[in-house]
Amino acid sequence: MSASTFQCLLVNELADDSFRREVARQPIEALPSGELLIRVHFSSLNYKDALSATGNKGVTRRYPHIPGVDAAGIVEESRHRSFKVGDKVVVTGNDLGSNTWGGFSEFIRVPAEWTVPLPHSLSMRESMIYGTAGFTAALSLHKLMLAGVKPSDGEILVTGATGGVGCLAVALLAVEGFSTVAATGKLNEQKFLKTLGASEVIDRKSINDTTHRPLLSGRWAGVIDTVGGKYLDSAIRSTKLEGTVTTCGNVTGGDLQTSIYPFILRGVNLLGIGSAFCPMDTRLKIWNRLAGSWKLPDLNSLHEEITLHELDNRIRLMLKGGVKGRVLVNLNSEAPQ
Numbered sequence: 001m002s003a004s005t006f007q008c009l010l011v012n013e014l015a016d017d018s019f020r021r022e023v024a025r026q027p028i029e030a031l032p033s034g035e036l037l038i039r040v041h042f043s044s045l046n047y048k049d050a051l052s053a054t055g056n057k058g059v060t061r062r063y064p065h066i067p068g069v070d071a072a073g074i075v076e077e078s079r080h081r082s083f084k085v086g087d088k089v090v091v092t093g094n095d096l097g098s099n100t101w102g103g104f105s106e107f108i109r110v111p112a113e114w115t116v117p118l119p120h121s122l123s124m125r126e127s128m129i130y131g132t133a134g135f136t137a138a139l140s141l142h143k144l145m146l147a148g149v150k151p152s153d154g155e156i157l158v159t160g161a162t163g164g165v166g167c168l169a170v171a172l173l174a175v176e177g178f179s180t181v182a183a184t185g186k187l188n189e190q191k192f193l194k195t196l197g198a199s200e201v202i203d204r205k206s207i208n209d210t211t212h213r214p215l216l217s218g219r220w221a222g223v224i225d226t227v228g229g230k231y232l233d234s235a236i237r238s239t240k241l242e243g244t245v246t247t248c249g250n251v252t253g254g255d256l257q258t259s260i261y262p263f264i265l266r267g268v269n270l271l272g273i274g275s276a277f278c279p280m281d282t283r284l285k286i287w288n289r290l291a292g293s294w295k296l297p298d299l300n301s302l303h304e305e306i307t308l309h310e311l312d313n314r315i316r317l318m319l320k321g322g323v324k325g326r327v328l329v330n331l332n333s334e335a336p337q
């Protein structure tokens with residue numbers, strides 16, 4: 001073990017109930033218990049991290065805390081027979097970055113059961129360009145296809161299309177040959193979304209129905225919704241006979257008000273997507289697909305790379321809905337990658 005301290009983004013709760021984020025140093029002994037000590041090379045910024053970093057107690061109960069639901073790195077110490085020193089690994093979700101110190105840090109210590117061997121055809125950098133956002137987009141597509149939705153059924157709607165989950169969903173749908181309609185609040189990003197594979201880009205206002213009619217004209221064979229609330233309600237009411245809607249996001253809040261009619265009159269399916277506690281067999285299947293037949297040739301066009309020092313600014317931007325694509329956090333810019 002070379003290091004006795006590590007650098008991280010530490011979030012402190014102050015006496016006036018506000019939260020302060022600072023790049024700080026912590027002793028290795030301060031890390032939680034776990035079988036694997038991992039030197040983190042890359043992490044990424046997800047919406048949940050922005051909530052954790054700004055004191056959302058629904059995500060993180062106790063501070064001081066290190067956010068970061070994602071980490072890719074190299075095993076530095078192992079007390080588990082499935083992993084040895086030097087193995088390249090990926091950890092996403094579980095409790096990482098929620099109530100366990102997370103990936104915005106040069107080191108994490110985690111249980112082996114949270115840890116996935118890095119697939120051979122992915123670099124650590126590529127795995128974190130996907131990160132939880134890419135994993136969630138892939139899980140959404142996987143479930144949509146398991147429900148029987150196929151390209152010949154018609155158009156798929158993606159909401160929050162320029163965001164992390166949204167843009168990767170658009171790109172993965174294109175790989176499978178789906179015709180995708182990308183709904184966005186950033187109409188100036190049409191070129192970005194079309195290059196990723198969207199067949200049409202629409203203003204998100206146009207899919208927010210305010211008539212409250214129980215059924216709207218059925219357009220979507222499937223929906224990958226990342227924002228929730230009134231957009232999800234409208235999407236459900238605009239889904240065709242036997243179509244399928246996946247829901248993963250709560251950007252507009254946690255409530256969903258809708259009616260029973262799309263489900264009982266059109267047979268619409270609503271599928272929940274939970275990446276954090278996805279079972280290991282499905283988790284491995286999804287990572288292997290992202291590294292194999294779903295590996296995107298243009299991954300590098302989807303992200304910007306930043307350091308711990310630049311995170312605070314991107315966290316604020318993300319909470320305003322301003323991030324486009326993925327934000328990759330480089331924890332070890334000196335090392336070969």
Ligand SMILES: NC(=O)c1ccc[n+]([C@@H]2O[C@H](COP(=O)([O-])OP(=O)(O)OC[C@H]3O[C@@H](n4cnc5c(N)ncnc54)[C@H](OP(=O)(O)O)[C@@H]3O)[C@@H](O)[C@H]2O)c1
Nearest residue numbers: 047136160161162163164165184185249250251274275321
């Ligand atoms: N269930 C799971 O396992 C899971 C996993 C990962 C993420 N998530 C959730 O999925 C959501 C997206 O995560 P992310 O990491 O992709 O976040 P993100 O990169 O910040 O993307 C969110 C996108 O939503 C759109 N948006 C923002 N504010 C909005 C508003 N007020 N009304 C409508 N649309 C708005 C924006 O896209 P446009 O400007 O293009 O419209 C924004 O880029 C979050 O709620 C996150 O918690 C869930």
